[in-house]
Amino acid sequence: MKCVQISILARIYGNVNADETIGNRITIKKMYDEQGNIYPFVSARAIKYAIRQRLREKGFEIDPFYKEGEQLKDSGKPWKYVDNDIFGYLVPQKGQEKSRRRTAPVSISYFKSIRNTPISTDFAGRFPRENGSPNIFEVEVADIIGRINVLMYEYIGRPSKYDNEEWENTISEEERRRRIEAFLEILLIERFVLPKRANSLNIPEYFFATIVLSESGPLPIYDFIDYKIVDGKIVADIDLLKNLIELLKNVNTKKSVHIIDYKDSIPKNFDEELKPATIYRRDEIRRVINLIRNWL
Numbered sequence: 461m462k463c464v465q466i467s468i469l470a471r472i473y474g475n476v477n478a479d480e481t482i483g484n485r486i487t488i489k490k491m492y493d494e495q496g497n498i499y500p501f502v503s504a505r506a507i508k509y510a511i512r513q514r515l516r517e518k519g520f521e522i523d524p525f526y527k528e529g530e531q532l533k534d535s536g537k538p539w540k541y542v543d544n545d546i547f548g549y550l551v552p553q554k555g556q557e558k559s560r561r562r563t564a565p566v567s568i569s570y571f572k573s574i575r576n577t578p579i580s581t582d583f584a585g586r587f588p589r590e591n592g593s594p595n596i597f598e599v600e601v602a603d604i605i606g607r608i609n610v611l612m613y614e615y616i617g618r619p620s621k622y623d624n625e626e627w628e629n630t631i632s633e634e635e636r637r638r639r640i641e642a643f644l645e646i647l648l649i650e651r652f653v654l655p656k657r658a659n660s661l662n663i664p665e666y667f668f669a670t671i672v673l674s675e676s677g678p679l680p681i682y683d684f685i686d687y688k689i690v691d692g693k694i695v696a697d698i699d700l701l702k703n704l705i706e707l708l709k710n711v712n713t714k715k716s717v718h719i720i721d722y723k724d725s726i727p728k729n730f731d732e733e734l735k736p737a738t739i740y741r742r743d744e745i746r747r748v749i750n751l752i753r754n755w756l
Contacts, residue, residue, distance in 0.1 A: 462614035464752055465672045466647070467685040469696070469725070470664040471605045472571070475582075476502050488579060488600040497576035500602040504568045507608065510652035511643070512543050518642050523549070536560045539629040542639055545617060563622035566643065569609040571664070574686060577602050605694065608664075609682045610647065614756050616640055637753055644749045648720065666722040668696050670704070671748065673755055676713040687725070696725045698733070705737055718748055 475488050490500040516522045523541040525532040534549035535541060548564030582599045613620075617636030619627045646652060651663050672681050684704035686697040705717060717737035719726065731739050740748055 461677055462673075462675050462756060463678055464610075464612040464756065465674065465678055465681050466610040466612070466669060467682050468608050468610075468647075468664075468669040469605070469667045469685055469687055470571070470608060471603070471667070471694070472502065472662055472664050473601070473603050474662055475599050475601050476506075476604070476662045486599045488602055490579065490602075491572070498579060499573045499606075500577055500579065500604050501570045501572040501606070502604075504570055507568055507571060507652065508543075508547055511646055512547075514646045514650065514652055515542055515642060518646075520639070520642065536562070536625075537628070538562055539627050539631050542642075545639065546643060558624055560625050561623070563620070565613040565616045565620070567611045569607070569682075571604070571606055571608040573602070573604045573606040575605065577604060605687065607682070607685050611678060612640075612752075612756070616643075616756065640753045640756055641749060644752055648749060649745055666720075667694055667725040668722060669720040670701070671718040671720070671752070672708070672715055673718075673752070674713060674715040679708060679711060679713075679715065681708075694723075694725065695727070696721075698726070698730050701726075701734055701737075705734060718751070720745055720748060 475486060488500050489503060490498050492498060512522050520542040521540055523535045523537070523544050526535060534544065534551050536544060536549050536551040538545035538549070544562065546564065546566045548562040549560075551560040553559050579600050579602050582601045615622075617631050617633075617639055648669065651666065667687065670681060670685055672679055681704060684700045684707075686700050687694050688697050689695075701719070708715060708717060718740065719734065719737050720740045720742070722742050726734070726739060
C-alpha cells in the first residue's frame with residue numbers, strides 16, 4: 461500500500477499542552493526515562509484538535525458529534541466530515557453488534573522533546589482592578605525541540621479494507637485531492653495554533669522535514685531525524701540523514717526521499733552528499749505538496 465511518511469524537527473516554547481493543576485502550579489505534560497531525564501511533549505490529540513479547527517476555517521465540515529445519554533459519540537460519516545475520513549472514528553454499538561470503525565489513514569505522533577529538557581517556572585497573577593490581593597500562580601514552561609511524525613496512507617477519501625462498513629456515499633476525486641492538499645498545507649505551510657493557551661500564541665518553528673514516499677508500506681525513517689547545535693545554530697544531523705538515505709538504497713521497494721529546509725538547517729554544500737534525496741527550500745514547499753497530492 462502506498463504511504464507517505466513525514467518527520468518534522470520543530471521548536472515550541474511555553475506551556476503548550478497543560479497537564480494538571482497542582483496547588484497553584486499549572487504543570488506541563490512530560491515523560492521521564494530511567495535516568496530521570498525529562499521529555500516535555502504535546503499530545504497527538506492536541507495537535508489533531510488544532511488541525512481540525514484549521515480545516516473548519518478552510519470550509520470543511522467537521523464532525524459535531526452526537527449525544528447518546530451522557531456520552532458524546534463520533535458520527536461516523538467520512539464522506540461528509542473530513543476528520544472522520546482523515547483521523548478515523550469508532551462508533552460503539554449496543555449488544556452483539558460490531559462497532560462501526562474506520563482506521564485512520566493519517567496517524568500523528570506526540571510532539572516530544574528529543575533531548576532532556578529543563579522545566580522552568582513562570583510566575584503569573586491576576587490583579588484586581590480596584591483594591592484587593594492579587595491571585596498569584598505558577599506556570600511550568602519549557603523550550604521544546606522535538607519531532608512530530610506523520611504517516612499517511614493512500615485511502616484518504618476512500619473506503620478501505622480496514623473499514624467494517626460500507627460508505628453511504630462516495631466523494632469525487634477532486635474532493636479527495638482537496639482534502640489531501642488542505643491537510644498538507646496546514647501541516648507543512650500554515651502549521652497549527654495549539655489549543656491549550658490563554659493569550660499566548662503557540663505556533664511551532666520548523667527547522668527541516670524529511671518526507672519519504674513508499675509504494676510498499678512504512679519504512680524505518682523516524683529515528684534518523686535529529687539535530688546538532690553548531691555555532692549556536694540548530695542544524696540537521698547530516699550524518700544521520702546520510703545513514704537514512706544509505707539504508708533506503710538497500711530497501712527493495714519503490715520510494716523517493718524529499719527534504720524541506722525551512723531555516724537553512726541543511727548547508728547547501730551537502731545537497732550533493734544527500735542525493736538521491738531532493739532538497740527543497742522554504743519557497744518551494746508548494747512543489748512538495750503538489751507532488752504528494754498527485755502521488756497519493
